[in-house]
Amino acid sequence: MERYCFKTAVGEVVYYPSRVWSSTIAIKGEKYILIDPQYHFLKDTTRPDEIWLTHTHPDHILSINKFEGIPVYAHPEGLEILVSPFPDRASTKREIASAINVVENFKSLKGFRKTTLKRMVETIIRMHSLPFINIKGVRGVKQVYKMSDGEKRYGIRIFYIPGHTPDSLCFYIKEDGICATGDLIMGGVRSGEPFYTRF
Numbered sequence: 671m672e673r674y675c676f677k678t679a680v681g682e683v684v685y686y687p688s689r690v691w692s693s694t695i696a697i698k699g700e701k702y703i704l705i706d707p708q709y710h711f712l713k714d715t716t717r718p719d720e721i722w723l724t725h726t727h728p729d730h731i732l733s734i735n736k737f738e739g740i741p742v743y744a745h746p747e748g749l750e751i752l753v754s755p756f757p758d759r760a761s762t763k764r765e766i767a768s769a770i771n772v773v774e775n776f777k778s779l780k781g782f783r784k785t786t787l788k789r790m791v792e793t794i795i796r797m798h799s800l801p802f803i804n805i806k807g808v809r810g811v812k813q814v815y816k817m818s819d820g821e822k823r824y825g826i827r828i829f830y831i832p833g834h835t836p837d838s839l840c841f842y843i844k845e846d847g848i849c850a851t852g853d854l855i856m857g858g859v860r861s862g863e864p865f866y867t868r869f
């Protein structure tokens with residue numbers, strides 16, 4: 671498997687890129703942290719101390735149930751999906767709630783056209799609900815914990831960066847200028863939409 675290793679202030683970082691699904695990052699320092707475990711890790715026998723999620727899209731959480739008993743850390747907006755026996759339904763519910771928020775945020779803006787708003791809402795539903803069709807293997811995760819904006823764990827700063835999803839987080843190693851941004855940045859291009867920012 672292709673991988674890139676480098677030393678940082680908080681330990682060795684191993685980056686497993688993927689051109690199709692989510693990339694995965696392992697940080698081997700004070701604790702062994704696995705960020706966004708996806709299908710690469712279905713066969714990996716190394717057990718991390720903690721799993722951290724940049725967000726709860728299915729390609730970022732595919733291998734979670736293979737690490738039973740390992741605590742999973744995520745933003746509160748993603749917890750319902752992780753613990754649900756029906757994550758596809760929980761995801762759809764969240765995206766509808768998000769769409770309602772978008773309408774509330776934007777409808778009062780002067781000169782904002784209804785057709786633009788409708789297109790934005792449709793994009794949210796299409797982009798963020800479809801991937802959960804046929805989701806398997808991520809149901810009723812037992813040990814799930816909240817991460818909050820500004821928190822620091824093992825020398826790594828956690829920031830809340832809603833845009834790609836309402837539960838997006840990034841993990842920042844200040845000393846090395848390294849930030850795991852999830853899908854907020856893909857291929858060097860900002861991908862998310864500023865839909866979830868509240869006015």
Ligand SMILES: [Zn+2]
Pocket residue numbers: 725727834853
């Ligand atoms: Zn995503």
